[in-house]
Amino acid sequence: MKSNTGDLIFTTFFAIVAGFLTSALMLLLLGLNPLNVFAEAVAIMFSDKYNIGDIFVKSTPLIFTALAFAFTYKANLFNIGAQGQFYAGAIVAISVSLALQNFLPPAIVLIITLLSAFVGGALIGTLIGFLKARFGANEFLVSMMSTYVVQAVMNYLLRTFLKESKGEYPQTDAIDASIRIPRIWEGTRLHAGIILSVLVAVCVYILLYKTSLGFRIRAVGLNSNAAKMSGISIRKITILTFLISGGLAGIAGFTEVNGVQYMLIQNFNPTLGAAGLGIAILANAHPIGIIFSSLLFGGIEVMGNIMGRMSGLNIPASFIQIMQGLVMLFVIVSYFIREKIAVHRNKKKLMEAMEDAD
Amino acid sequence: MKKTPYFEMTNITKLFARVVANRNVDLEIHRGEVLALLGENGAGKSTLMKILYGLYKSDEGEILKDGETVKIQSPKDAMNLGISMIQQHFSLIPAHTVLDNIILGTVHGRINYTDCEEKVQKIVDKFDMDIDIHAYVRDLDIGEQQKVEILKALFLSANLLIMDEPTAVLTPQEIDKLMEFVRSFVDQGNAVIFITHKMKEVMQVADRIAVMRNGEVVAEFPCEGVSEAKLSNLMIGHQLVEVKSGTRKVEANTEIGLRVSKLNYTKNNIKILDDLSFDVGKGEVLGIAGVSGNGQQELCEALYGSIKIDSGLIELNNTDISNFSTRDRIETGVGYVPVNRHDDAMVSDMNLAENVLLRSSYDKAWSKGPFIGEKKLKAYSDNIINEFDIKTPGSDQKIGHLSGGNQQKLIVGREVHIGSSLLILNQPTRGLDVGAVNNIHAIIVDQCMQGKCIVMVSTELSEIFSLSHRIAVMYKGQIMGIYRPDELNTEKIGLLMAGYSGDEVAAHEK
Numbered sequence: 001m002k003s004n005t006g007d008l009i010f011t012t013f014f015a016i017v018a019g020f021l022t023s024a025l026m027l028l029l030l031g032l033n034p035l036n037v038f039a040e041a042v043a044i045m046f047s048d049k050y051n052i053g054d055i056f057v058k059s060t061p062l063i064f065t066a067l068a069f070a071f072t073y074k075a076n077l078f079n080i081g082a083q084g085q086f087y088a089g090a091i092v093a094i095s096v097s098l099a100l101q102n103f104l105p106p107a108i109v110l111i112i113t114l115l116s117a118f119v120g121g122a123l124i125g126t127l128i129g130f131l132k133a134r135f136g137a138n139e140f141l142v143s144m145m146s147t148y149v150v151q152a153v154m155n156y157l158l159r160t161f162l163k164e165s166k167g168e169y170p171q172t173d174a175i176d177a178s179i180r181i182p183r184i185w186e187g188t189r190l191h192a193g194i195i196l197s198v199l200v201a202v203c204v205y206i207l208l209y210k211t212s213l214g215f216r217i218r219a220v221g222l223n224s225n226a227a228k229m230s231g232i233s234i235r236k237i238t239i240l241t242f243l244i245s246g247g248l249a250g251i252a253g254f255t256e257v258n259g260v261q262y263m264l265i266q267n268f269n270p271t272l273g274a275a276g277l278g279i280a281i282l283a284n285a286h287p288i289g290i291i292f293s294s295l296l297f298g299g300i301e302v303m304g305n306i307m308g309r310m311s312g313l314n315i316p317a318s319f320i321q322i323m324q325g326l327v328m329l330f331v332i333v334s335y336f337i338r339e340k341i342a343v344h345r346n347k348k349k350l351m352e353a354m355e356d357a358d
Numbered sequence: 359m360k361k362t363p364y365f366e367m368t369n370i371t372k373l374f375a376r377v378v379a380n381r382n383v384d385l386e387i388h389r390g391e392v393l394a395l396l397g398e399n400g401a402g403k404s405t406l407m408k409i410l411y412g413l414y415k416s417d418e419g420e421i422l423k424d425g426e427t428v429k430i431q432s433p434k435d436a437m438n439l440g441i442s443m444i445q446q447h448f449s450l451i452p453a454h455t456v457l458d459n460i461i462l463g464t465v466h467g468r469i470n471y472t473d474c475e476e477k478v479q480k481i482v483d484k485f486d487m488d489i490d491i492h493a494y495v496r497d498l499d500i501g502e503q504q505k506v507e508i509l510k511a512l513f514l515s516a517n518l519l520i521m522d523e524p525t526a527v528l529t530p531q532e533i534d535k536l537m538e539f540v541r542s543f544v545d546q547g548n549a550v551i552f553i554t555h556k557m558k559e560v561m562q563v564a565d566r567i568a569v570m571r572n573g574e575v576v577a578e579f580p581c582e583g584v585s586e587a588k589l590s591n592l593m594i595g596h597q598l599v600e601v602k603s604g605t606r607k608v609e610a611n612t613e614i615g616l617r618v619s620k621l622n623y624t625k626n627n628i629k630i631l632d633d634l635s636f637d638v639g640k641g642e643v644l645g646i647a648g649v650s651g652n653g654q655q656e657l658c659e660a661l662y663g664s665i666k667i668d669s670g671l672i673e674l675n676n677t678d679i680s681n682f683s684t685r686d687r688i689e690t691g692v693g694y695v696p697v698n699r700h701d702d703a704m705v706s707d708m709n710l711a712e713n714v715l716l717r718s719s720y721d722k723a724w725s726k727g728p729f730i731g732e733k734k735l736k737a738y739s740d741n742i743i744n745e746f747d748i749k750t751p752g753s754d755q756k757i758g759h760l761s762g763g764n765q766q767k768l769i770v771g772r773e774v775h776i777g778s779s780l781l782i783l784n785q786p787t788r789g790l791d792v793g794a795v796n797n798i799h800a801i802i803v804d805q806c807m808q809g810k811c812i813v814m815v816s817t818e819l820s821e822i823f824s825l826s827h828r829i830a831v832m833y834k835g836q837i838m839g840i841y842r843p844d845e846l847n848t849e850k851i852g853l854l855m856a857g858y859s860g861d862e863v864a865a866h867e868k
Contacts, residue, residue, distance in 0.1 A: 211728045212719050219716060223705045229664055229696065230717045231685030347373045347417070354378065 007338050008284055015282075015334040016296070019327030026322055032313060041306045051302055053188025057260060059291075059298030061086070061269065063197040064252035065276025066294055067204050068121075070285035071245040072139075074208055075237055076221040081128065081143030082249040083273025084150035085121035089253025091154055092120030094162065094264040097175045097257065106178040110258065113179070114196075117254035118247040124150060125246015126239060133235035139242070147273065158266055171265040181259035193255035198291055200251065205287040207244075217241055249273070271321065278328030281335050300324050362425040364389045364549055365410070365441070365518060370419035372405055379405040380416070381573045387518065392540060392550045394560040394581070397570035398593055398650045398817065403553045406570070407520045410551075411443040412436040442511030443520040448503050452496035456506050459495055460513050481512045485539055500627070501532035508539070519543065520551045525559055537563045555651050557589045557856050569593060587852030593649060615640040615811035616661075616780055621670035623656055623835075630656045631667070632835040638780075638811040643802065644840075645826025646815040648855050650785075653835035654815040655697060658784045661813065662694040663687045674779055674811075688717055693777020695770055697784040697815075703769045706758030710750060711739040713757045714772050746771040747797065763794030770798055774805055781805055783814040787821060799825060819851065833857045 024034035045051045065082040072079040079085075096116045100109045124146055131137040158170040165173055181191040208214035219227040220237045228234055252272060257264060279297055283289030304320025307313070363386035372380040380402045387393050395403045408414045410421065412430040420427050423439055430436050433443070450459050461474045478491050489505050498506070504524065511519055521540075525533045540550050540563055554560060560567060560581070567584065569577045569592040577592050616638040623631035630653050638644045646654055659665040661672060663684040672680045679687060696702035704713050715724055715735055724735050739753040746767045750760055757765055770786060783802065787795040802825055806812050816822050822829055823843050831838040831854040839860040846854075853863045 210730060210732075212725045212730055213728060215712065215715060215730060216719050219705055219708070219712075219719070222707050223701070225701045226703055226705055226716065229662075229684065229694075229702045230719070231683065231688050232719065233685075350373050350378055354381065 004338075004342065007341055011334040011338050011341075012282060012331060015330035016327055018330045019323065022326045022330075023319070023323040026319065027315070030313075030315065032315075037307060037310070037313065037315070038303075040310065041303045044306050045299070045303055049185070050188050051306065053185050053190035054302045055295060055298045056194045057189050057191070057298070058301045059294040060191075060193040060197045060255050060259070061252035061272050062275055062279055062294040062297055063201055063290055064255070065249050065272045066279035066283065066290045067201060067276075067287060068125075068245045068249035069277045069280040070283070070287065070290060071204060071208075071248060072241050073280060073285045074221045075217045075241045076224065077129075077132070077238060077241060078140045079125065079128065079143050079242060079245045079249075080140060080277055081124070081146045081273065082245075082252075082276050083270070084143075084147030085124045085246040085249035086252045086256075086272050087147075087150045087154050087268070088120040088124045088246075089117035089250025090257050090264055090268060091150075091157060091162075091253070092250070093117040093254045093257040094172050094175070097179055098162075098173060101176045101179050106176075109179045110181065113258060114251065114254050117250045117257075119250070120253065121250020122243045122247035125242040125244070125249075128246070129239035129242025132242070133238040139238075154264070154268075155266060158264065162264065164263075169265075172263045174263045175258065179258060180262060181255065189260065191255075191259040193259040196251075196255065197294075200248065201287045201291050204248070208287065213240075249276075271324070275324060275328065278324075278331055282328075282331045297324060297327075300327065361388060363387060363422075364424065366422040366425075367406070367410060368420055368422065370406065370409060370416045370421075372402075372409060372414060372416045378573050380409070383419070383570075383573070383575050385568060385575060385578075387549050387551060389517075389547050389549055390544050391565040392544050392552060392563055394564035394567045395551055395553045395570060396555060396557070396560055396567055396589065396593060398555055401570040401593075402573035403570050404522055405573075407443060407522065407551065407553060410436070411441060411520060413443075437514050437516070440515065440517035441520065442514060442516035442518070444504065444507045444511065444522065444524060446522045448507050450495045450503055450506055453494070455494055456489060456491045456498075456509070459506055460491070460509050462510075464514065478509065478513060481509060485512070485542060487539070501528050501535070504528070504532075504536070517547075518549045518551070520553070522553045523555075524552070525554065525556065533559070555593070555649060557586050557649070560589070561586065586856040587849055589856075591852075613640050614638070615642075615675055616813070617671075617673040618661070619671045621657070621660060621672070622668045623653075623660055623665065624668055625656075630835050631660060634670070634835075634837055636830060636837065636840060638813060639827075640811060641806050641809045642827045643806050643812040643814055643825050645822040645829045646813065646832055647819060647822045647829055647851060648817070648832035650697075650817050652832045654832055655784060656835075657832070658694065658696070658782045658813070658815060661780070661782050662692060685720060688776055689721075691776070691778035692780045692782070693773030693775075694782040695766075695773050695784060695786050697788060699765060699769055704757050704765060707756060709754045709756050710743065710748075710760075710768060711735050711753040713768060714739045714742060714753075717772060717776055742768065742771040742775070746801065763790045763797075766790060766794065767797060770801055774801065777810065779810060781810055781812045783812065783816075785816050785818075786814065787816075787818065795821075831855055 027034040027037055065086060068082040068085065069079055093113050093116070096113045097109060100112060128139055128143045128146060131142050132139040155170065158172065162172045164171055181193050184190055184192050184195070208218060216227065216232050217237055220232060220234055224234055256269060261268065275297055279290060279293045282293040300323050301320055304323055307315045307319060308317045366386040368384050370380050370383040383406055385406065395407070397403050405414060409416045410430065412432045412435050415431065421430055422428065428439060430439065451462070457475060457478055460478050461469070465474065475491065482489060482491060487505055487509065489502055495503060495506060524536060528536060544550055552564060564581045566578070566580050568575050569589070571593065614637045618637065619635045621631050621634040634657065636644065646657065648654055656665060660667045663682055667680065670680065671678060674690065674692070679690060682690065700706065705716065715730070718724060724731055736753055743750060743753060748764050748767050750764060757768065766786070773781065786802070787798050790798070802812065802814065814825060826843060828840055828842055829846060830840045831851060833855065834857065838854045850863055853866060854860070858866070
């Protein structure tokens with residue numbers, strides 16, 4: 001549908017612009033000239049390779065949580081609990097890393113950690129999918145609430161079994177340097193996780209568009225009635241998509257623990273899930289589009305950090321969240337506006353067809 | 359001089375995203391009359407009434423009360439004008455008493471129960487409703503719950519009652535009670551609009567009849583002196599054809615392919631399929647005639663396995679398939695063309711090849727390991743496109759962009775290939791133009807010559823007569839009789855469709 005792609009680009013562009021404009025109002029309130037601040041921040045961002053590398057570092061987990069949302073979305077299901085599945089992945093990643101780092105070769109530990117992080121997130125996802133399929137529970141609510149449970153479990157573990165050996169703070173010991181995800185750009189924090197995330201995004205694309213299973217998932221999402229009438233089990237598809245979706249969010253736990261933080265701390269990356277949702281909608285749930293919209297959000301985060309550090313301006317760190325939040329809000333609104341436009345256009349077409357017929 | 363109607367809807371047009379639900383509809387209702395709004399499922403009756411009740415907003419047209427334009431933007435506006443609608447699905451709170459349910463939403467602050475009770479009881483007595491207003495709604499049966507809904511409307515002093523298929527859930531005795539109430543209600547100067555597709559009821563209670571078809575009111579007339587056969591004609595939109603026997607050149611093979619015995623299906627305590635038994639020979643077309651909504655769809659779905667029957671036996675080529683899932687039946691060679699292709703048979707946003715794959719995504723023939731064998735699938739789709747002469751730029755075109763006829767041809771083509779033993783066709787030509795209809799008819803004849811069993815539901819009698827070897831007439835989930843086409847004529851089949859048994863029809867003829 002050509003016109004719809006046009007709608008998508010048009011409305012998304014305006015959503016992003018509207019997000020930035022509204023954020024700019026916040027700068028105006030601080031008595032600053034938004035144009036100057038934005039221009040300077042962008043200039044600083046692209047003059048330093050550390051900052052450029054950080055855009056990709058910030059984007060990596062976002063790609064996973066966005067893929068998680070997009071994957072169930074393709075089956076017309078809503079997994080808004082990517083945050084919790086990310087935590088589950090992170091808990092598993094740190095536990096497996098700490099347990100195995102002294103016994104197995106680093107490469108093997110990394111692979112096992114990656115797979116277990118997937119399984120960790122997948123378990124939470126499967127539970128949500130099962131409750132939906134078996135009891136018709138509202139997956140929206142269950143997935144949202146599951147985040148709080150996993151978060152509470154994480155805090156519990158950080159104060160008990162996973163607490164650092166010094167016993168001071170609610171955080172884990174750091175993992176051994178040998179099992180960090182390797183850096184791929186000297187002088188930056190950029191690690192191989194970005195390559196993994198792009199590969200996974202491509203795999204998700206292939207799974208959705210080139211396999212029979214992906215075909216069934218999309219068929220359920222686009223017309224569950226017709227899918228059911230074709231002998232496709234909606235229950236099976238529901239559980240399976242939630243399993244994969246949860247696993248995808250779980251991998252973000254691996255890249256953040258083994259690639260960036262090297263330990264698990266309280267209140268770890270608390271906005272990954274919500275940001276992933278906005279990114280997925282921004283990309284219209286397309287796995288490849290998600291790579292690019294994640295880079296946009298990663299960029300906003302880095303730019304916001306730079307603004308916070310600009311001397312004499314006193315821009316609070318929360319400005320990043322305001323920018324991200326507003327862009328996301330407008331992008332989500334744009335989705336509904338697109339629907340409206342589509343309905344309006346279809347109606348107009350019908351009207352014309354009726355008039356032609358008369 | 360023409361009397362000013364109580365309510366009048368003029369030039370109403372309502373569009374949904376992809377369908378025209380109502381088109382330039384004019385309708386009026388006078389005080390003291392029962393108007394029956396008659397039409398098949400999907401004719402636009404409910405939509406029109408939801409506009410009158412403020413649940414939907416019309417895209418064009420206006421509503422007048424006593425000749426003056428009124429704006430109805432919500433059910434609240436409608437209620438203030440004295441309009442109330444009893445939906446098919448009740449909105450009652452089971453944990454509350456009848457009285458609580460009735461006064462809900464009308465009282466504020468401290469509730470004066472004695473007052474309310476008195477008022478409600480008065481209404482109950484006035485219409486002789488025979489209901490305990492202190493009973494809990496959860497303990498009531500469906501008929502009584504409907505009374506509560508009606509009382510709710512009367513408590514708000516409704517003068518125009520809209521009832522959407524009110525008898526669908528009722529027993530015959532409850533229906534009689536309801537009809538009595540309707541009569542006494544309008545005799546007091548009120549009005550009732552009765553949405554239904556059952557002709558017998560219409561004859562029983564209505565003063566005036568408006569027949570809707572495809573979103574338009576096609577006829578409006580007083581009830582008196584109208585024959586049921588005429589109503590059937592109007593509803594399905596075609597004059598009953600003169601029966602020409604001997605149009606079918608192929609005689610059916612006597613070998614039985616499909617055997618159905620004592621099929622029963624109940625939904626919400628209503629019997630939808632009532633002890634159906636029939637068989638279909640190889641190479642035979644069994645036509646199922648009847649006004650839509652009499653169990654035809656459920657019969658098709660029971661044969662296809664998409665609903666679970668309560669009891670009965672379905673045998674295909676001597677294999678009991680009653681317990682097969684839909685997926686198993688597809689693999690056994692059952693093809694099904696449902697009446698509503700948009701909902702049940704295709705995915706508009708997928709391309710033709712993907713829609714060809716829809717029913718056979720588990721079939722190893724179209725996959726290489728976990729991957730879809732795209733080349734093979736494309737060749738197969740192109741083959742269907744050529745074989746059935748589907749007009750499209752290519753198999754990568756989204757099916758939603760095709761015309762209805764071409765969509766249907768693709769679906770029929772797909773099911774013909776899947777249904778190697780049994781083809782179930784539910785109104786296969788509904789909404790298609792003449793060219794497409796002829797195409798599909800040719801395909802059906804060809805398939806029956808290949809020795810498949812074919813069950814074809816249709817409300818178009820010309821289609822039934824020209825293609826079927828035998829005709830079964832369905833009414834309220836029962837088969838009123840199975841006849842050879844030359845045993846039936848226009849009047850006879852009309853009476854059977856209206857619910858008269860074969861014996862009654864025979865008596866009628868004398």
